[in-house]
Amino acid sequence: MFWHQESETLARxxxxxxxxxxxxxxxxxLERVPFYRAKFQQSGFxxxxxxxxxxxxxxxxxxAADLRENYPDGLLAVPRxxxxxxxxxxxxxxxxxxxxxxxxxxxxxxxxxxxALCMTGVTRRDVFQNMxxxxxxxxxxxMHYGAEKVGCMVIPAGPGTSERQLLLMQDFRTTVIHxxxxxxxxxxxxxxxxxxxxxxxxxxxKAFVGAEPHTEETRRNIEAALGIDVxxxxxxxxxxxxxxxxxxxxxxxMHLWEDNYVLEIINPATGEPVEDGKTGELVLTSINRxxxxxxxxxxxxxxxxxxxxxxxxxxxxxxxxxxxxSDDMLIVRGVNIFPQQIERVLMAMPQIGRNYxxxxxxxxxxxxxxxxxxxxxxxxxxxxTELQNQVAEKLRAEIxxxxxxxLLASGSLPVAEGKAKRVIxxxxx
Amino acid sequence: xNTVKLVAVFAENxxxxxxxxxxxxxxxxxxxxxxxxxxxxxxxxxxxLVNDPAAACQALKTEGFSATLMDVIAVEMADQPGALHSVAxxxxxxxxxxxxxxxxxxxxxxxxxxxxxxxxxxxxxxKEHGFHILTQKEALSV
Numbered sequence: 001m002f003w004h005q006e007s008e009t010l011a012r013x014x015x016x017x018x019x020x021x022x023x024x025x026x027x028x029x030l031e032r033v034p035f036y037r038a039k040f041q042q043s044g045f046x047x048x049x050x051x052x053x054x055x056x057x058x059x060x061x062x063x064a065a066d067l068r069e070n071y072p073d074g075l076l077a078v079p080r081x082x083x084x085x086x087x088x089x090x091x092x093x094x095x096x097x098x099x100x101x102x103x104x105x106x107x108x109x110x111x112x113x114x115x116a117l118c119m120t121g122v123t124r125r126d127v128f129q130n131m132x133x134x135x136x137x138x139x140x141x142x143m144h145y146g147a148e149k150v151g152c153m154v155i156p157a158g159p160g161t162s163e164r165q166l167l168l169m170q171d172f173r174t175t176v177i178h179x180x181x182x183x184x185x186x187x188x189x190x191x192x193x194x195x196x197x198x199x200x201x202x203x204x205x206k207a208f209v210g211a212e213p214h215t216e217e218t219r220r221n222i223e224a225a226l227g228i229d230v231x232x233x234x235x236x237x238x239x240x241x242x243x244x245x246x247x248x249x250x251x252x253x254m255h256l257w258e259d260n261y262v263l264e265i266i267n268p269a270t271g272e273p274v275e276d277g278k279t280g281e282l283v284l285t286s287i288n289r290x291x292x293x294x295x296x297x298x299x300x301x302x303x304x305x306x307x308x309x310x311x312x313x314x315x316x317x318x319x320x321x322x323x324x325x326s327d328d329m330l331i332v333r334g335v336n337i338f339p340q341q342i343e344r345v346l347m348a349m350p351q352i353g354r355n356y357x358x359x360x361x362x363x364x365x366x367x368x369x370x371x372x373x374x375x376x377x378x379x380x381x382x383x384x385t386e387l388q389n390q391v392a393e394k395l396r397a398e399i400x401x402x403x404x405x406x407l408l409a410s411g412s413l414p415v416a417e418g419k420a421k422r423v424i425x426x427x428x429x
Numbered sequence: 430x431n432t433v434k435l436v437a438v439f440a441e442n443x444x445x446x447x448x449x450x451x452x453x454x455x456x457x458x459x460x461x462x463x464x465x466x467x468x469x470x471x472x473x474x475x476x477x478l479v480n481d482p483a484a485a486c487q488a489l490k491t492e493g494f495s496a497t498l499m500d501v502i503a504v505e506m507a508d509q510p511g512a513l514h515s516v517a518x519x520x521x522x523x524x525x526x527x528x529x530x531x532x533x534x535x536x537x538x539x540x541x542x543x544x545x546x547x548x549x550x551x552x553x554x555x556k557e558h559g560f561h562i563l564t565q566k567e568a569l570s571v
Contacts, residue, residue, distance in 0.1 A: 193493065372439055377495040379437030381467045381474045388470075406471050409441050411493035 003118035003150070004111075007259055008314045015315055018259050019053040022287035027059070030293060033077050035070055036060075056262045056285055061271070061296045067097040067238065076100055078291050088136045089237035096136075099237050100291040106145065108288060109240040112257050113146020116246030119255075119312065120206060120231050122176055124151030127203075129174040131165060131183065132211070133418050134158050138241020139211050143178050146243060152176065159183055159418065162190040173203040178242075181214040181222065182420030185354035188225035189410070192374065199227035208233050210242055212419050213301070213322040215340050217347035219251075221354060232321055238297055239284050245319055253306040253318030260288040263317065264296070265305055268326050276307040281326060282319065300326045330423065333364045337399045339422055342368060345394045351376030351387055355413045361426035366403040368395060371410045430552035431564045432500040433542070434482040438475050439495040442468045450475055450489065457488040462569060463542060465531040476529070478503075478542065480569055501544045502552050503563040505571075508539040516541055519558045525551050538571050 002008050010018065027047050030036040039060040040046075049058050067075065076083070084103045088096040101109070122128070128147040134140035134156060147154045155168055159180070165187065168174060179187070184207060191198055198204055204226055209219070210233035219230045234254050235242035244261060245254035256263050262285040265274050274280040282299045302325065306318040324338035331337070339358055346356050346368075353371035360366055370391060372384070388405050396402040414421075440446040447466070454461060454477075463478040479485045482498055489496040506512040513532070520527060520543075528544040540563065545551040552562050563571070 193490070372495050374490070374495055377437075377439050377497055379435075379474060379476065379497050379499045381469050384439070384472060384474070385469050408472070409439055409446075409493070410495055412441065 001118050001121055001123075003115040008115060008119075008316065010259065010315055012315055015258055016053050019262055019287060020050070022259070023053055023056060023262060023285065024050055026285070026287045026289075026293045026295070029077050029290070030295065033075060035066070035074055036295065053262055056264065056296065057273070059285070059295045061283070061298055062294045063298045064097060064238075064300070067294075068095045071095045072098050073100070075292050075294070077293060078102055083291055085141075086136075087138045087141075087237055087241060097238060099138075099240075101240075102290040105240070105289050105291050108260070109142050109243055110145035110149045112240070112243035112260060113143055114149040115257070116233065116243060117147060117150050117152075117176075117208075119246065119248045119314070120229070121249065122147075122150055122152065122206065126150075126152045126175045126205075127155065127172055128152035128176045128178070129155040129157050129165070129168060129172075131157050131159050131177055131179040131187075137418070138235070138237050139178075139180075142235075142241040142243065143208075147176075147178075162187055166191070166194070166196065169202050169204065175203050175205045176207070177204065178208045178210075180419060181209040181212050181218050182355075182416065182422075184209060184222045184226070184230075185218065186415050188222060189354055192225070198225070202226075204228045206231065208246075210235060213324060213328070213340055215344045215347060216321065217344050221347050234301075234319065234322065236299060236301075238294055238299075239286055240289070244284070248310065248312040248314060250311055252310065253320055255310065255312075255314050255316045255318050258316045261285065262287055263305070263319070265303065265319075268298075268300075268302075274304075276305045279304045279320075279323060282322075302326060328423070330358075330360065330425070332360060332366050332401055335400050337366075337401070341398050342395060343422075345398050346370060346391070349391065349394070352391065352407075353410055355415065355420075356422065357413055357424060358422055359424045359426065364427070366401055367406055368392075368403045369406045369408055369413060371408050371413055374410065430549040431502070431562045431567075432548050432552070433478065433503045433563065433565050433568045434498045435501050435542070436477045436479055436482050436485045436489070437497050437499050438477070438489050440473055440475055442471050442473045446473075447475065449492075450494065453488050453492050453494075454479065454485055457484060459485045459488070462571075463531060463533045463540075465529065467529065476531075478568065482565075499544070500548050501542055502548050502555070503568040504541045504543065504555055505561040505563055505567075506539045506541055508534055508537055512539060513541065516555065516560065519555060519560070520545075520551060523554045525554065533571075535571050540568060540571055542568075 085101040132139035231247045234245040245256035264283040265280040268281040286293045303319045353373045357369040392405045460480040532541045
């Protein structure tokens with residue numbers, strides 16, 4: 001199903017012509033922003049140099065540090081009275097990153113979400129329970145507006161209080177949820193403990209998960225536990241929040257809305273482009289925003305372009321699920337490890353639960369804390385010791401380090417209301 | 430073959446865990462007849478002979494514990510020197526390995542609780558040698 005078939009299936013030449021036009025308009029708009037004007041002058045960039053969308057490479061990068069340094073409104077590209085909304089990105093340290101929306105930006109962000117929901121078959125007959133945090137985080141409100149645009153009945157549940165979530169799902173026959181993958185895993189456990197079979201007693205059909213990098217194994221785990229289709233999505237506050245890229249029904253990569261964003265994959269060390277299919281850092285230029293467009297924003301998310309057309313006929317290219325953030329990479333005993341590698345191993349083992357914590361302390365001592373699942377216990381201490389060794393051995397095969405594995409009782413690891421904190425690095429660097 | 434059900438519960442090996450388990454059972458009005466704890470590093474397994482194993486298991490699960498029921502045999506022995514030896518000897522003669530074993534004495538009666546791979550076979554062997562294998566009800570009323 002298409003929300004706006006013409007935009008979604010625009011032939012590549014027309015799409016690239018639209019990108020060029022919008023890129024030029026954006027650059028023109030940004031010449032009024034002192035930060036960008038200075039950057040253009042420093043690098044000798046002239047707007048006339050943009051002759052095709054590929055010329056985006058001539059533009060300077062924008063980084064998270066630039067956003068923090070220009071906090072609160074140094075990158076605002078419209079008069080303050082044209083701003084309709086403010087969102088911020090959770091800064092774990094120091095100042096947050098602020099993003100402004102004009103009226104058109106709010107509407108356009110909802111439009112992109114509507115495309116995404118529609119492409120997996122969501123209609124106005126659906127009941128959409130939004131289990132993401134409302135407030136400054138874009139995952140709540142931006143998605144909310146998109147689901148309303150489709151015409152769903154939207155339940156602004158927010159995250160947490162699983163008892164209440166379940167009650168809403170039962171009483172209002174929720175068919176679609178938007179949820180953090182870590183919370184979806186927790187919620188599946190919660191239902192299991194309550195003895196609620198989602199297939200029988202709930203009307204759930206689909207879940208949209210995002211805002212946290214996660215693995216294919218996690219998707220399958222949620223799908224199996226709840227008996228639903230789970231679609232991956234990608235977004236970031238700096239680019240509107242959710243809705244930058246979504247999966248179609250094929251679940252084979254996320255279509256990135258190229259009429260709104262110019263997409264580049266670069267080698268993070270050199271800044272040079274990498275070829276299609278190769279993993280690199282995703283760099284995005286928002287070409288359809290008014291209040292605060294950003295040029296070549298370094299997302300620090302690692303992904304690759306999936307070459308070739310998609311069966312769904314959308315012409316917007318697909319990116320692979322995020323394999324990690326360059327920030328998330330851990331270096332333990334000289335080995336590079338992404339938390340997703342550990343997750344992939346854990347999610348494939350039914351004897352252990354869906355929550356986990358990776359802890360590093362002292363001199364690079366890696367401990368992986370896992371919970372015993374309800375099916376993983378037969379009363380034998382010996383079997384538990386074997387299971388512990390098995391987890392450690394499978395992890396060693398994946399990350400080349402044998403971590404210490406702590407087997408904990410179900411429910412003993414902390415459950416986050418927002419994004420899960422999976423890595424605790426206690427090393428003093 | 431008469432078997433007895435034990436409640437096995439997974440617990441982390443740290444202070445307060447046994448108190449949590451026993452607290453849950455106390456609130457569920459469960460009486461504990463016998464308990465063993467086997468620990469291995471950071472975790473352990475508590476096994477309990479209780480008056481209502483199914484209710485105890487459910488109460489623990491509801492509170493988030495991993496718990497399960499296991500079938501074991503309870504053999505009555507004389508409370509005198511050599512009694513345990515005669516049971517062990519009989520099992521040894523039939524090449525039956527004792528896994529986890531515990532026992533208790535009450536009202537001048539001794540009960541040995543044994544986990545073996547094949548409770549039916551072990552029970553038959555012991556019965557043939559004149560030992561009394563207790564039912565769940567008998568084990569609880571000792």
